[in-house]
Amino acid sequence: MALQTVFLLLLVVLAIGTVQGWDGNIAYDFSHEFEGSRYFISRYPEPFDLAKMNRRCKAYGGYLVQIDSFIEFRYLKFEANRRADPSLVYTGITDLGSEGRFYNYNDKKPAAYLTWKRGQPDNWAGKEHCVHITRWGFNDIGCDGNGRYMCEVKV
Numbered sequence: 240m241a242l243q244t245v246f247l248l249l250l251v252v253l254a255i256g257t258v259q260g261w262d263g264n265i266a267y268d269f270s271h272e273f274e275g276s277r278y279f280i281s282r283y284p285e286p287f288d289l290a291k292m293n294r295r296c297k298a299y300g301g302y303l304v305q306i307d308s309f310i311e312f313r314y315l316k317f318e319a320n321r322r323a324d325p326s327l328v329y330t331g332i333t334d335l336g337s338e339g340r341f342y343n344y345n346d347k348k349p350a351a352y353l354t355w356k357r358g359q360p361d362n363w364a365g366k367e368h369c370v371h372i373t374r375w376g377f378n379d380i381g382c383d384g385n386g387r388y389m390c391e392v393k394v
């Protein structure tokens with residue numbers, strides 16, 4: 240491909256990204272399809288925001304990751320662990336507005352699979368309504384912490 244063509248394509252990609260509100264903090268990081276989905280993880284931690292991160296995932300044709308089974312959890316934990324401290328990786332699972340009833344932020348349906356770390360969820364200080372992945376399972380955590388986020392795109 241000619242260098243000019245590559246440059247032009249890059250400009251188009253950047254323009255589309257700008258229109259869709261993409262700010263660059265995401266990377267296609269999971270190189271293979273798994274169980275009908277592809278996954279993206281942000282490149283660096285930043286203040287988490289459910290609505291904002293879900294919008295970014297939508298720009299990729301997906302949504303904040305929904306975890307539906309043990310094998311999906313195990314896969315994502317492994318992949319997150321390879322690229323980041325998994326304790327910093329947020330999911331799209333939340334109990335915001337329905338304490339103790341965890342649902343997927345994007346489609347508002349009840350979370351299909353929950354595997355909690357021992358002693359969790361504890362809704363510490365009454366303020367933990369988001370869910371991140373740890374080595375030992377899920378933990379509920381504040382929705383305004385610093386972390387990475389993961390998107391899921393159905394293929």
Ligand SMILES: [Ca+2]
Nearest residue numbers: 334362367368
């Ligand atoms: Ca909670």
Ligand SMILES: [Ca+2]
Nearest residue numbers: 361362379380
């Ligand atoms: Ca907790």
